[in-house]
Amino acid sequence: MDLAIKPVLLGTDxxxxxxxxxxxxxxxxxxxxPQNRDRWRQVFSTRTGMVTFVIILSYISIALLDSLHFRKQMEPVAGxxxxxxxxxxxxxxxxDVMLGEMGENTERTYSAPLSLKSWVNENVIAEDGSITRAQPALVHAGQHLESPDDKVADIIWQSLVGAAxxxxxxxxxxxxxxxxxxxxxxxxxIRSTLPWRSAWITLAIVLGLLGLLIxxxxxxxVLGTDQAGNDTLYDSLKGIRTAVLIGTLTTLIAMPIAIVFGISAGYFKGWVDDVVQYIYTTLSSIPGLLLIAASVLMFQVWIDxxxxxxxxxxxKADAKFLALCFILGITSWATLCRLLRAExxxxSQLDYVEAAHAFGIxxxxxxxxxxxxNxxxxxxxxxxxxxxGMVLAEAVLSYIGVGIDPTMASWGNMINLARAELAREPMVWWNLSGAFFLMFTLVLSANLFSDLVRDAFDPKTRVEAAKA
Known part of the structure; x- marks a missing residue:
């Protein structure tokens, strides 16, 4: 029995x-x-920790849903x-299945958020055969309305239904x-003392907002369409997977290199330290953007x-994206390597380490x-x-044209396309809004969460708190 779908497993999946x-x-x-468990409990014992964790977990969940890929079976040709x-x-x-037909509802060109007409004037043939310049009605917006005058009431009602x-x-x-x-x-x-109510309220807000938007x-x-007529809200949501992957995968690639080199240089010293310092000093001396751009272009030639x-x-786009994560990873480990080497x-000079050496460990x-x-x-x-930092780096790289493949949804590509639109008169602002809001929320949540992690895990912070 043939399946109606064919599972697809990409490298990034x-x-x-x-x-x-x-x-x-x-x-x-x-x-x-138990020691680390208590530290993490300290992170989640605050409302900020719970709220930001739920938001970050929501982004990861969307990225996971967007990583379950398949190809649909095509209908046989008649006869x-x-x-x-x-x-x-x-x-x-x-x-894509959960978003419904949002990704397939494309228009001819720009349209403003929640509009029923195109943003650009086109030649429209009137009933008497004359040609006039006007904004034609959109193909996939408000088609269920009996009259355009019902739009405001319908938007309010449909918003309540989606939020419900x-x-x-x-x-x-x-x-x-x-x-x-x-x-x-x-x-x-033992009764739990964690602020679960804050997590539940945040979850309700996130799912209510997602239900409303979908x-x-x-x-x-909801957020209009771009120059090619693609739905901006759909592209913004699809860009979540790209941001989460480039933020996590790049960091996971860089960290093992930094940990091995940094600890080896600081512990063994001598020629090992000299070699590691030479490697990361040489790497740091090369302009990062030029190195990344050259590597990405070389891989693009191989793909072609x-x-x-x-x-x-x-x-192809997934392979280029995977290569970009790898390139960013192997070019961004020097800073952490220096920190680990110094620490x-x-x-290694502390008494208990010297004692361990003396006992022959x-x-x-x-x-x-x-x-x-430690x-x-x-x-x-x-x-x-x-x-x-890596989420923001992807936006910068796409902005200068060496980031994610244009066929792959990403916030950087949306920002890159929006730079010319901001100079138009009147200005096309909505293509930047979705990417900006989602990126701002993710980066802000990650930074607030990192502050709590630092307070819980940094020994200096704990000592200062104890003294206070």
Whole structure:
């Protein structure tokens, strides 16, 4: 029996699944490490920690839904008798299914948010055959209305319907979560003191807003359309996966290099330290944008010369995106490497490390038990801080034309396309609004969350708090 869909596994999809698996393994490891568990409890004991975590988790969930890809089965041609099944060259995701027809409702060109007419004047043929310049009606906006005068009342009603759907889903999730908390409290006999109410309120707001936007977005263009007629809200939501991946994958690629080189240089010293310093000094001396641009262009040439490795266009864009993450990762580890090297130099001279050497304990055990645990706060803080930095870096790279492939949805591409639109008269502002709002929310949440992580894991901060 042939399936109506064909699952597609992109390279970045594998990394998303690996990221989720690492998060699960990290959560399970907290059971064996009560000290780290208490530190994370300190992060989530504040309302800010709960609110920002729910927002970040919402972005990750959307990215995961957009990483479950498949190709639809094509309908057989009328009159053609064949047993072979053909699939569309367009790759869809579960997020596309949840967004409905939003991505397929394209117009001819620009249209303003929640408008029923095109933003650009075109030649319109009147009933008497005369040609006039006017704004034609949109094809996929407000078609269910009996009269254009009903638009305002319909938008209010449909917004309430969409928000109600999102709030209903939030209510189900909150009830299930409350039951899980109650079951855990009965099992341990300890009442949870974490501010779950803040998390629940944030979840209700996020799902209510998503429900409103998705429901209304299938009836109107909530954030208008771009020059090609694509729905701006759809492109903004699809850009979440790109931002989350480039923020996490790039950081995960850079961190192992920085950790190995930084700790090795600070612990073994001598020629190892000289080699590591030479490598990151040489890397830092090369202008970052030029190095990244040259590497991306070289990989683009390889993609163009080897089309046999890519079955559909999205696989090419995904390969370029994966290469960009790798390039950003191997060019952004120098700063963390310096920090770890300096901290390792200091820790390796402490009494308990010298005592471990005197007792004949091996280097591997000393690094594992004494060096790495004392560097965990630096690694954790840097990871959260670099996440937001890489999200912004993607926007800058796409702005100068060496970032994500134009066929792949990203906030950087939207900002790049909007720079000419801001100079128009009247100004086309809405194509920038969706990318700006979602990027601002994600980066702000990541920065606020990183501040709490720093306060919980940084020993200096804890000592100062104890003295105060």
């Amino acid at each position: 594998l990394l998303v699944y690996l990221l989720i698996a690492m998060i699960v393994m990290f959560l399970l490891s907290l059971k064996k490490n 053609q008798e064949t047993t072979e099944v053909y699939y569309s060259n367009t790759i869809n995701s579960v997020l 759907k999102g709030l209903a889903l939030a209510a189900v999730l909150i009830v299930l979560h409350k039951q899980m908390i109650a079951r855990g409290e009965r099992a341990t006999g 429901h209304l977005g299938n009836l109107y263009h 010369n080897n089309p046999q490795f890519f079955e559909v266009a999205l696989e 390792t130099l200091k820790i 091996g280097h591997a055990q000393i690094l594992k038990r004494h060096i790495l645990p 560097l965990s706060h630096i690694i954790m803080i840097t990871f959260v801080l670099d996440f937001s």
